[in-house]
Amino acid sequence: MEPNYDHTYSVASNPVYYENQNLHVLFAGKSQTLPLHQAGPKIYDYYLLHYVEGGSGIFRTEHRTYELGVGDCFLIHPGQLVSYVSDRDHPWQYRWAAFTGKESDELVLQAGFTPEQPVLSIAEGSVIPTSLGGMLEAFYANKESAHLTSLGYLYLIIGEAAERLSIYSRLPGAGSQVKRTVKQMIHFMSSQYAHPISIEQMCDSLGYNRAYLSRVFKQETGLSPVTYLLKLRIEKSRQLLRERPELSVEQVAASVGLTDALYFSRQFKRFCSQSPTSYRIKVTRQSDKSVH
Known part of the structure; x- marks a missing residue:
């Protein structure tokens, strides 16, 4: 007998409108996907970070294919053709956040993410899941201060990514x-x-x-x-x-x-x-x- 997964989907937008700001979190969300749920192939015009909380799935970029599970993050770069699909038996549950702005490219580069290296496996005690959850809660509260709160969470995420990805880059x-x-x-x-x-x-x-x-x-x-x-x-x-x-x-x-x-x-x-x-x-x- 196949397990029964209840599909859930929650998303909230930043109450502050984006107008050419240096850095801006657009929205955040979470979902328990259905088996074989697929997004794409498509391109986005902003950065979109996913963190896998449960289950597994496949993430495809223009460069390669990744099989991802609990504790993995993947960053979709703007202008890159990507798709991602949930596993048939254990569809993934994930959180996400989208961000953009004039400084976003440099920030992502500092973190060590590239179109060729868009995946990160986090360590125990990571701030990334709680930061993505904090963004969603802040946007649900619908206060002007949510814009600054979301940036704080984004910097925490980027800081951890920079530390983790720099470990890989230092090895050679x-x-x-x-x-x-x-x-x-x-x-x-x-x-x-x-x-x-x-x-x-x-x-x-x-x-x-x-x-x-x-x-x-x-x-x-x-x-x-x-x-x-x-x-x-x-x-x-x-x-x-x-x-x-x-x-x-x-x-x-x-x-x-x-x-x-x-x-x-x-x-x-x-x-x-x-x-x-x-x-x-x-x-x-x-x-x-x-x-x-």
């Missing part, structure tokens, strides 16, 4: 992974230098051993992370000493993440061969001469 070569890790370290220091961060905190944040990070960082930049961070702080302090004459040396030091003004002054002299006060006087005089 270790060299590219080292360069990527060093870029992450530089970005971390460039955005956090104003806070009293430590190299240990950065290593914990990136999830790597300190000895390993220090070694690869020095290989790529010629400097240890400690020296790089200190040089970065001194460079930022020089800028403040030049451009913000109303700040005291102590305030400049604190603004670049060094709470000990005496330590700051010693390190400044080490890198610049003069004290912060002397440097400020010198650049002020040079500025006055250039004006006259």
